[in-house]
Amino acid sequence: MRKLSIVAIAAFGIVGASFAQGDRVFDLPKLTQAPVLDGVIDGDEWAGSLELACSPSQVQEDGANYGWRDIEAQQSEISVNQLVQSDGEDAGIARTDADFNSRIWQAWNDDGLWVVTAAADNVHDVEGGENGWAWWERDSLSLYVDLINEKEESVLNGEYTALNIVNFQARPLESSPYTVSWARTVENKRSDEDGNDPDLVDGFLNGYRDAGDEFGGEADYVLEMFIPWENLLRFNLPAVPVVGSEMGFSWLPPDPDGDDSYGGQLQCWGWADDPSNFSTWVMSDTPAGPAGGGTAVEADSWGRIKTTFQ
Numbered sequence: 001m002r003k004l005s006i007v008a009i010a011a012f013g014i015v016g017a018s019f020a021q022g023d024r025v026f027d028l029p030k031l032t033q034a035p036v037l038d039g040v041i042d043g044d045e046w047a048g049s050l051e052l053a054c055s056p057s058q059v060q061e062d063g064a065n066y067g068w069r070d071i072e073a074q075q076s077e078i079s080v081n082q083l084v085q086s087d088g089e090d091a092g093i094a095r096t097d098a099d100f101n102s103r104i105w106q107a108w109n110d111d112g113l114w115v116v117t118a119a120a121d122n123v124h125d126v127e128g129g130e131n132g133w134a135w136w137e138r139d140s141l142s143l144y145v146d147l148i149n150e151k152e153e154s155v156l157n158g159e160y161t162a163l164n165i166v167n168f169q170a171r172p173l174e175s176s177p178y179t180v181s182w183a184r185t186v187e188n189k190r191s192d193e194d195g196n197d198p199d200l201v202d203g204f205l206n207g208y209r210d211a212g213d214e215f216g217g218e219a220d221y222v223l224e225m226f227i228p229w230e231n232l233l234r235f236n237l238p239a240v241p242v243v244g245s246e247m248g249f250s251w252l253p254p255d256p257d258g259d260d261s262y263g264g265q266l267q268c269w270g271w272a273d274d275p276s277n278f279s280t281w282v283m284s285d286t287p288a289g290p291a292g293g294g295t296a297v298e299a300d301s302w303g304r305i306k307t308t309f310q
């Protein structure tokens, strides 16, 4: 898996609040083949995808690289640790990587966005209050995405032009009508109410697997996700992305641990409520995915071409 070096951008990060937001720009590789959404990161199906971490230790690293807004509150310029100590949770575990830590791999193709997260968690919790759609009360992953990379400043009255929030709960797709949620910007407001409407989210797919202690936690999981362009085109995505298209993004994994309601979260690679603080994807034609199939044939052809011209 490939990770963009942050050494170069860290040099700009030391200027703190005046950090230029355009510097967190990541090439988003293009999949040669659609992954199987079964909760198994199988072989090289995600090889070469953009890998970013989202964890308390990543927030620490962000603070060192980009500066702190409030180190006591674990608020870096681009992320925040808002995990909490839930009832019965050890104080030595709460808000550390033993509470929650994750890696997120990202890629695209002509059909949509593809994402997989491997999360280490101490308590699996997809139960919440009475509202099943309240994803912030459930182990899940939210993508805050600015499809036109407008980088609009957050405003006090909550008016948006380009905010979309796609959430996948850490559970099998068919296990709940609320597994997928999509809040859009409708008439400049964040629209959550119909975010699980089957007509709206039909085509969004995920594969979930209980991964036990596979990543060093106790209630670990893998969640593979697909977000189709076709659906996003119904709102503010102007056209199917091509190489060079840009989007702003931020990752927000909620992590309740047996809480009846909200039980903490992280915000990574951008403050979720502030699109001007989002990181940027640039759709790239760098291939990701299996080396077999098309890529192997190309490698073979390339070898023959070189032989021919030697």
Ligand SMILES: [Ca+2]
Pocket (backbone or CB within 6 Å): 035, 036, 037, 038, 039, 040, 041, 042, 045, 224
């Ligand atoms: Ca898979």
Ligand SMILES: [Ca+2]
Pocket (backbone or CB within 6 Å): 083, 084, 085, 086, 089, 094, 095, 099, 255, 256, 257, 264
């Ligand atoms: Ca916790």
Ligand SMILES: [Ca+2]
Pocket (backbone or CB within 6 Å): 098, 099, 100, 121, 122, 123, 255, 256, 257
């Ligand atoms: Ca946890």
Ligand SMILES: [Ca+2]
Pocket (backbone or CB within 6 Å): 121, 122, 123, 124, 125, 139, 255, 256, 257, 258
């Ligand atoms: Ca949890």
